[in-house]
Amino acid sequence: MKLSTNLCLLCLFVFLIFTSTNAGGLDNTSFYQDYYVTWGSDHLLLLNQETEIQLSLDQNSGAGFESKLHYGSGSFHMRIKLPDKNSIGVVTAFYLYSRSTDRDELDFEFLGSNGPPYTLQTNVYVNGQGGREQRTQLWFDPTNDFHSYKILWNQHQTVFYVDDIPIRVFKNNTKIGLSYPSQPMQVEGSLWNGEGWASDGRKTDWSQAPFKAYFQRFNVDGCVLQTFNTTQCYSSTFWWNSEKLQTLDEQEQRDYERVTKQYMSYDYCSDRSRYPQTPPECQSNQY
Ligand SMILES: *[C@@H]1O[C@H](CO)[C@@H](O)[C@H](O)[C@H]1NC(C)=O
Numbered sequence: 001m002k003l004s005t006n007l008c009l010l011c012l013f014v015f016l017i018f019t020s021t022n023a024g025g026l027d028n029t030s031f032y033q034d035y036y037v038t039w040g041s042d043h044l045l046l047l048n049q050e051t052e053i054q055l056s057l058d059q060n061s062g063a064g065f066e067s068k069l070h071y072g073s074g075s076f077h078m079r080i081k082l083p084d085k086n087s088i089g090v091v092t093a094f095y096l097y098s099r100s101t102d103r104d105e106l107d108f109e110f111l112g113s114n115g116p117p118y119t120l121q122t123n124v125y126v127n128g129q130g131g132r133e134q135r136t137q138l139w140f141d142p143t144n145d146f147h148s149y150k151i152l153w154n155q156h157q158t159v160f161y162v163d164d165i166p167i168r169v170f171k172n173n174t175k176i177g178l179s180y181p182s183q184p185m186q187v188e189g190s191l192w193n194g195e196g197w198a199s200d201g202r203k204t205d206w207s208q209a210p211f212k213a214y215f216q217r218f219n220v221d222g223c224v225l226q227t228f229n230t231t232q233c234y235s236s237t238f239w240w241n242s243e244k245l246q247t248l249d250e251q252e253q254r255d256y257e258r259v260t261k262q263y264m265s266y267d268y269c270s271d272r273s274r275y276p277q278t279p280p281e282c283q284s285n286q287y
C-alpha cells in the first residue's frame with residue numbers, strides 16, 4: 001500500500017517534471033515568429049526576449065494581436081495573467097476567429113472584477129451564429145500568476161481547457177444535422193474596454209488604469225492552411241487529431257463533471273427566457 005502510493009507519487013513527480021520541462025522548452029518562441037500586432041501597438045510591450053507580451057488598456061486604447069497564419073485544426077495554448085486591482089469592465093480575450101461574414105469563432109473572455117472569483121466566459125460561433133455563452137468562475141486568482149488556457153479543435157470535438165481541466169466541450173455532431181466550426185481560423189488575443197457589457201452595467205474605474213494583461217507561449221500547435229489543405233488538417237498524424245483526443249478520457253470526464261457542477265455560473269443551455277427550447281447541441285454535448 002505504502003510502496004504503491006510512493007511509486008504513484010514518483011510517477012506523478014516524473015510526469016510533472018516531464019510536462020513542465022516540455023512546456024518550458026516550447027515557451028521560448030518569439031512573439032513575432034507566429035504573431036503580429038493588429039491594433040494598439042503603443043499599448044503592447046515585448047518582455048523576456050519577446051517570449052512574453054504585456055497588453056495595456058487606458059482610456060485611449062487597448063491592444064490586440066493575431067497569428068499570421070490560418071489553421072484548420074490544432075491545440076491552441078496560451079499562458080495568461082490577468083489585470084489585477086479593480087478591473088471591472090476590462091475584458092481579456094484569447095480566441096480563434098475565421099474573419100468571414102458567416103464566421104466561426106471560439107472564445108475565452110475573462111471578465112474583469114474587483115477581486116476573486118473571476119468569471120471566464122466562453123462562446124462558440126458557427127456560421128456566424130453565436131449566443132452560446134457559458135460562464136465559469138475560476139477556482140484560483142488568475143491575476144496572481146500565469147495559468148494555462150487551451151482550445152483543442154479537431155474533427156471530433158472542441159474542448160476548452162483551464163490548466164488542463166476541460167471546462168467546456170462542443171462535439172462535432174454534423175451527422176445528426178448540427179453545425180460545427182470548420183472554417184480556417186486565426187489565433188487572437190486582446191485587452192479591451194467592455195464596460196457595460198462585461199460589468200453588469202458597472203463603470204470601469206479609470207483611476208486604476210493602465211490595466212495590464214500578460215501573455216506567454218507563442219508556439220502554435222496547429223495545422224497551417226497555407227501548407228496543408230483542410231482534409232489534410234484532419235489527418236491523425238497531427239497529435240491533436242489522435243484517437244485519444246477524439247473524446248475526453250475518463251479522468252477528464254470526471255473533472256469536467258465536477259467543474260461544470262461546481263463552477264458554472266451561467267449556461268445558455270438552461271436559460272429558458274432566452275431559449276424557450278433547449279438549443280439542439282446542448283443534449284449531445286453532455287457527458
Ligand atoms: C528554444 O528551446 C529549444 C529547446 O529547449 C532550443 O532548441 C532552441 O534553440 C531555443 N530557441 C531559442 C530562440 O532560444
Ligand SMILES: *[C@@H]1O[C@H](CO)[C@@H](O)[C@H](O)[C@H]1NC(C)=O
Pocket residue numbers: 154155156172173174175180181182
Ligand atoms: C465533422 O464530422 C464529420 C463526420 O461525422 C466529418 O465528415 C466532418 O469533416 C467533421 N467536420 C469538421 C469540421 O471536422
Ligand SMILES: *[C@@H]1O[C@H](CO)[C@@H](O)[C@H](O)[C@H]1NC(C)=O
Pocket residue numbers: 229230231232
Ligand atoms: C487535400 O489532401 C487530401 C489528403 O491528402 C488529398 O486527397 C486531396 O487531393 C487534397 N486536395 C487538394 C485540393 O489539394
